[in-house]
Amino acid sequence: MKKIILLLTILLLGACTNLDQNFYDRVTPETFFKSAKDIKAALYRPFTHARWYLGEDRWNLQEYTADQFAITTKGRHWYNGGENERYHYHRWTPDDGWVWGTWRGTLMGIALALDAKSDLEKLDYTKFALTQADKDDHVNQLNTLIAFFYLRGLDYFGGLPVFTSLEGESLPRKTDLETFTHIETLLKEAIQKLPKKKAGDKEEGALRQAAAATLLARLYFNAEAYINKPMFAEAKKLCQDILAKQYGEYSLDPTWFGMHTFTNDKSPEIIWSIPSEFNKLQYDWFFSVFYHYNTAKYFDIDGGLNNGAHLQPSLTPTGTPYSAQYKLGSPFEKFNNADLRKKPYKYLGGGKYEGMFIYGPHLTPAGEVIVGGEEYKNLPMVFVDQVGRFSEVGPGKRYASIADLPSKMSEGEENTGVRIVKVPIPNNTDKTLRWGPDNPAIRLTEVQYMLAECLMREGDKGGAATLINAVRKRNFTGGVDPDPVTAANLDDYRMLAEWGTEFLAEGRRRTDLIRWKKFTSDSWWDHTPSDAHYNRFPVPTQAISGNNNLKQNDGY
Structure with missing residues (x-):
């Protein structure tokens, strides 16, 4: 039964601010569900949360804390109270927003999937012209989704509150091993009951056998970090079986772009994707932050860009490769110059494109120069694989020469950094294709x-x-x-x-x-x-303030 306790539980765990689900005190699944369409609506609701979950704060914690992406301060823009620097330098705290957003988003996903599972398990599917196999499929898709959220939470935080219903509240955290075992149990059961993908099937968001098997392989693959026990042999066996098609028909896409293009639902490589369509649950959260204000002219589309994120630099201000100093980082340099992906992104029309980066002189599709609006106001924009205040070099300026330029998080400019176009952007002529690529x-x-x-x-x-x-x-x-x-x-x-x-x-x-x-x-x-305790994020202050049974991670 849906009860008010569901709402209370979700509030205690932390919820999406745009949650639009209604909660009822005396509505039971038997009276609420009128058709197979209602069943699918209940099944799909937690998947829409997964769509949101795969971006924004969760992505930020994976990428801005590592060696490939940064949001540098660009003059008067993007200092953000030092937030971006704290993540880059591994100085985050339990009060930081991305940490809280990830904690609550993780447990919210679990709660939504459990709610749907609880309802569907109570139904007699034959009353809706559905079969027991349909029911097993739906329930175990939800089991897999629950395991997905727990696995991501284990990766970020370690042990989590483990719950199998929504009746409890203020639950303590389980140990890392207990959380690991719970994920493992869910996935092993799901693998036995989920259907396999058949040759020719499109990938449209359903979790099938291979998805559960891959998540289990991920769990084992990273087990040493999670439970201090290497399990590469177990991961190896699962991967061999998946590649041998024991869990369904999949193969490598023959092109570098097939998994990311407008028709990637047809790619034989996709095991699980989150569907996206123009004006319908768009896969577009990254769009505004990745690109310069005037890059809309480059794409030949409407605006809405705010020039935040870019690849970390491969070159010092004087042009020396950082690879001579560091073995990590320098993401753009690590692409061979002959790599087709390293070409500048160019939309060719009709859903075709080439390259996946923006760098060098910024020109419209017609070849017109795009100018800047900040440090390079009314001057040609040239994106550089460097970080430094080049606009402040010269006679009477802050720096006498480029050799004097510091390169650090506080020293960006509007043209700083190579930009990635992993999800192709069509022009306004093909506007209906926009956000057609699903999230793989x-x-x-x-x-x-x-x-x-x-x-x-x-x-x-x-x-x-x-x-x-x-x-x-x-x-x-x-x-x-x-x-x-x-x-x-x-x-x-x-x-x-x-x-x-x-x-x-x-x-x-x-x-x-x-x-x-x-x-x-x-x-x-x-x-x-940084210190080893930064391998995990802290339990957010807001979570502990609402549940004093939560124990903080070591070092925070």
Whole structure:
């Protein structure tokens, strides 16, 4: 039964501010559900939360704390009370907003999925012209979604309050191992009951067997960070079985863009995606923060951009590569110059495009110069793979020469940093295609790279290289890779570079660095090692103030 306690529980756990679900005191599933359409509406509600959850604060904690992205202060813009610097330098606190948004968003997702599961389990599906197999599918999709939220929460915070109904309140945190075991149990059960994807099936948001199996592989793959127990052998076996099609029909996309383009629901590589459509649950949360105000002219679309995020620099102000100093970071430089992805993004019309970066001179599709509006007001905009106040160099200015320029989080300008266009942006002529690409939450390349890393850790670097190169070749004309992975050049940093280029901007970088024990121990641009307790985020002050049974993580 839906009860007022549901609302109270969700408020205690933390909720989305735009939650539009109504709660009732005396409405039961048997009276509320009138048709199969009502059942699907209940099933889909927590998936809309997952759509929101995969971006914004959760993405921020994965990427702005690691070695590939930054939001530098750009003159009078983006200092934000020092928030962006705190995350970059690993100085966040239990009072920081992204941490609170992630804690409450995680538990909110669990609560919504549990609510839907509780209702659907009570129904007699035959009354709606549905079968027991349909019911098993729906319930275990929700079990998988619950496991997904718990897995992400375990990754961010460690042990969480584990609940299987919404009747309790002020629950304490379970241990890391108890949370891990709960996730494992949910996924193992779901794998047994979810259907497999068949050849030719589109990926339209349903969680199927391979999705649950991949999440279980993720759990084992990162188990050493979660429960201090390496489980790469268990991850390896699952990955081998997924690639052998034991959990459904999937294959690598033959192109570098197929998993991200307007028709990626047809990509054979997508294991689970969050559907997106123009004016319908759009996958667009990143749009305003990634691009310069005047990049709307570059895209030939309407505005709404605020020029925040960019790739961390590969070059010092004088042009020296940071790779000479750091093994991590320099994300743009890690793409080979022959890589098709490294071309400047250009929309070609009819849903076709090339490249996935914005850098160098900024021009409209017609070749007209786009000018700046801040440091380079009315001057040509040129995006640089550097951070520094170049506009303040010269006679009578702050710096006598470029060699004097500092490069750090506080020293950005409006043209600072390479910008990524992982999700293609059509022009206004093809406006109806906008936000057509679905969010690829799980794709087969992740399975292939997990298996490669497992083989590498066993000493089979040749086998690992073969798996990685099978993916890399699609990034080059004719499949000719000028810098393939080999047994000789594959080490932990090359493996991280491969994860970094393939999954750039897909919200996983922090997790990969932690698995390799480099998140708090290594240096990259404007970042020095931090204390090991920063491998986990704190339990937010707002959560503890509402539940004094919650224990804070060590070090906070």
